[in-house]
Amino acid sequence: MPPYTIIYFPVRGRCEAMRMLLADQGQSWKEEVVTMETWMKGSLKASCLYGQLPKFQDGDLTLYQSNAILRHLGRSLGLYGKDHQEAALLDVVNDGVEDLRCKYALLIYTNYEAGKEEYVKALPGYLKPFETLLSQNEGGQAFIVGNQISFADYNLLDLLLIHQVLAPNCLDSFPLLSAYVARLSARPKLKAFLSSPEHVNRPINGNGKQ
Numbered sequence: 001m002p003p004y005t006i007i008y009f010p011v012r013g014r015c016e017a018m019r020m021l022l023a024d025q026g027q028s029w030k031e032e033v034v035t036m037e038t039w040m041k042g043s044l045k046a047s048c049l050y051g052q053l054p055k056f057q058d059g060d061l062t063l064y065q066s067n068a069i070l071r072h073l074g075r076s077l078g079l080y081g082k083d084h085q086e087a088a089l090l091d092v093v094n095d096g097v098e099d100l101r102c103k104y105a106l107l108i109y110t111n112y113e114a115g116k117e118e119y120v121k122a123l124p125g126y127l128k129p130f131e132t133l134l135s136q137n138e139g140g141q142a143f144i145v146g147n148q149i150s151f152a153d154y155n156l157l158d159l160l161l162i163h164q165v166l167a168p169n170c171l172d173s174f175p176l177l178s179a180y181v182a183r184l185s186a187r188p189k190l191k192a193f194l195s196s197p198e199h200v201n202r203p204i205n206g207n208g209k210q
Contacts, residue, residue, distance in 0.1 A: 004029035005057035009036070012204045014066035014101075015054050017158040018073060021151060023193035025077050036206075067098060067155075074151030081146050089145045093133060093152040097159050100126050104162065112209045120167045124174075127163075130156060131174045140176035149184075157184050165210050 004022060008015045010033045022029050034053060038044060045051050049064045056063040058076070063069050074080035074090070081087040103126065107119045134140040143153050160181050163170050171178040185194055193199055204210045 002028040002030050003059050005032055006030070007032040007034060007055040007057070008053050009034055009039070009206055010202065011206050012158075012162070012199075012202050013206065016199070016202075017155040018056070018066070018069055019199070020158060020190060020193060021070065021073055021077075021079065021154040024149070024154070024187055024190040025079070026189060027077070067094060070094070070151045070155055079149060079151045081150060082148065086146045090150050090152045093130075093144050094155055096129055097152065097155045101159055104159075104166075108205050108209050109207060116166075120170070123163065123167060123170050127170065127174055127177065131177050134176040134180055140180070144180075153184060157181065161185075162204050162210070165204060
C-alpha cells in the first residue's frame with residue numbers, strides 16, 4: 001500500500017501541486033476521489049476537521065489544509081530549503097502563491113464572465129513579485145529559493161500553469177518565469193506526470209471554468 005492517500009474531488013484544484021511533488025520525487029500515492037454527490041450527503045464533510053477537502057493520509061497521520069500538507073511533504077522529503085533562512089524565504093514564496101491562488105479562485109467561482117478581462121489586465125502586477133524573487137536567486141537560472149527544488153516550487157509551478165491556461169500570454173513579459181516553467185516541466189518524472197492521462201484529463205476547477 002502506498003503510504004500517501006489524497007482524498008479530494010475529481011479536479012486539480014488544491015491538490016495538483018502535491019501530486020506534482022510526489023510524482024517528481026518518485027513517491028507513489030493512492031487517490032480516493034469524492035464525487036459531489038457523495039460530498040452533498042454530508043457525512044464525509046462532517047467528519048473533516050474544517051468541513052473541507054483535501055484530506056491527506058500519511059500512514060496513520062491525517063492532515064487537512066493544502067498548504068499544511070505541502071509543508072509536511074517538504075519537511076518529510078527534504079524539500080524545505082537547506083537551513084532556517086531558506087525555509088523562511090520559502091514560506092514567503094508559498095504565502096504569496098496562496099494569495100494569488102485565492103484571487104484566482106474568487107475569479108473562477110464568483111466572477112469569471114464579468115471579471116476575467118480586468119483580472120488578466122491586473123495579472124502582470126500579481127506575477128511580478130515571483131519574477132523578482134527568481135532574479136534574486138542565481139540570476140533566475142535555478143529554483144525560487146536556493147539551489148534545490150522545494151515544496152514552494154511545485155506550488156508556484158502549478159499556479160503558473162493554470163494561469164497560462166487562463167491567459168496564454170501571461171508570462172510573455174516575464175522571461176525568468178517563462179524559463180522557470182519550461183525548466184521545471186522538463187524534469188523527467190514531472191514531465192511524465194504532466195503528460196499523463198491522469199493529469200491531462202483532470203479538470204482544473206470544479207465548475208468547468210478555466
